[in-house]
Amino acid sequence: MKSIILNEYTKIWSYMAFRVIILLHFILFFLVVLVTSRLDITIPGFSTDYLYQFPNIWEFFPWVASWFNLLLAILIILMTGNEYTFRTFRQHVIDGLSRFDLLTGKVFLIIAIAVYSMLMVLLFSLLFGFVFTRDMTAGLFVKKTYILLVYFVQAVAYMSTGFLLAILFRNTALAIVLFILYRLIIEPVFRLFFPPEARLYFPMKVISNLTPMPEFLSISSGNKADPGNVDTLNLREMGILAEDLPVYLNLLLALGYTALFIGLAWLLLRRRNL
Template sequence: MKKLLHLELIKNLSYTNFWVIAGLWALLYVLIMIIICMINIGLPGIESKPYLQFPQVWSMGTWIASFFNLLLGIIMIVSVSNEFAFKTFRSQMICGLTRNQLIAGKGLFTILLAVFSMVIVFLVSLVIGIIYTNFGSETSIFEKSYLLLVYFIQAIAYMAMGLFIAVIIRNAALSILTFILYFFPMEFILRSFLPETVQQFFPVKIISNLTPSPDIFQLSASPQMVTNINGQISEGAPPVADLPLNIILIVSIAYIVIFYAASVMIIRKRNL
């Protein structure tokens, strides 16, 4: 394990692209969180500042971070594509590594990146929470901190999808383009032909739902009133109920396993 991770670090830390994308991820996340702290997103009867306090800040922090998970997926795509471009996969096999170990190394690197991003989210959210929380006897700092682990799973899922696409296409530019286009509009178009009960199990949909938006950004789930062509007002169809978090986690982890298993199968059968 240590050898595989060491090899991955040697390869990836030497790439300028890695530092650029990772730095961009951290910079964008911190900047957006600072901007949110500086502005007041107000709705009638609702203030945004309480969502920067404990424990709501964990929800806000992980939700904002989820928007930048695409960059983590792109890091994985660049890492895998470089292996094919520079023939390093082939060189490592000549040196004695198996094909399974090649993917295992990427898996370890994925976990390390997910830990890195989770730590950044933890530190930023912790600092903001300390600044904006009026501490009292009922203040629960870590009540929703489990969302950090949920975000950790989400980050791994994004990178697992990036790994899968890169193993199939092998070209960095085409893989990144496919990765981004699948998030929008490809999956959105595919989902539009299916019932809502099926739509919510698509990979991007289910994985993105791991970190739902804070309450301040959520629309009411109550039935909506609609006007028909005769001008009559009636109650619209109720929305499909959201899946519970434990189901979303299970399905997301299943997708991670599928992406990695499929990547292993492809690596085993194709020339490197």
């Protein structure tokens, strides 16, 4: 097991494209949260500062980070597609790895990248949160921290989807194009043929709903996300945003899809010639 992890580490850190994409991911996230924090919106009663305060920041930053999950999925597709392009999956089996070891290596990589991404969100959440929160209490700080873990599951789920496509098509470019098409066009269009309540169960919908768009109007008007506050501006209650599934159900479904995608990838790896 140790040798599999060490090998994945050797492969990624010597690979320029990996370092560039990770750096890009980090910088883009930082720039977005930095630039947004400097926005000066002068609407009476509204302030973007509230987004950067605990506990709202635990909702806001994972949502922003979720925009860049695409980069992480591309990274996994690239690293898996390379194994086919260079025929190194084949060589590893010849040298003595089992096909399950091939899968294990890539699952480790997915988890490692998701941990990195979660730690990045945690780091910036702490930095910005402590700067922007005035009346800091332990209760406020801890409230909604679970969203970080939900974000972790989301990143894993996105990358698992990319991993399955890379294993399925064994071609990096094709897998990336199909991942983007499926996420942005194919599934959204397909969902339209189903009733609204059924649409919530599609994989990309489930995964993206793990970190839903924060209720900006409600938060920036000073409401600290107290669901009992009847004076808040709640877009879902107003019918502007669709109702989502409960978080626990979304989480379970996302974990189920992740297991399904990795299971399918395992089946393909086991059955097909390398």
